Amino acid sequence: MSTYKEIEHLHINTGGxxxxxxxxxxxxxxxxxxxxxxxxxxxxxxxxxxxxSKITDRTKM
Structure with a gap:
């Protein structure tokens, strides 16, 4: 289960x-x-x- 160490946040939409x-x-x-x-x-x-990409120069991330 080393995958869990790489996941900072995981959201599962359960609809409440x-x-x-x-x-x-x-x-x-x-x-x-x-x-x-x-x-x-x-x-x-x-x-x-x-x-x-070049578009990054004109956009905010």
Whole structure:
């Protein structure tokens, strides 16, 4: 579960309902999944491309 050390904040929109233990375990499994890791990697790469682009000089981040 080394993934948790890299996550600063994670929000799960529950619509005001409490999660069951099964739903919590499902969320943990998703966080550990390759799909989630790929999403994080892609987001980091996209953010890096934006930071390196010329448009960043004209916009606030």
């Amino acid at each position: 309902k409490e999660l069951t233990q099964e739903q919590i375990e499902e969320a943990k499994a998703f966080i550990d999944s390759q799909g989630f890791k790929d999403m994080i990697r892609e987001a980091k790469e996209s953010r890096q491309r934006v930071k390196e």
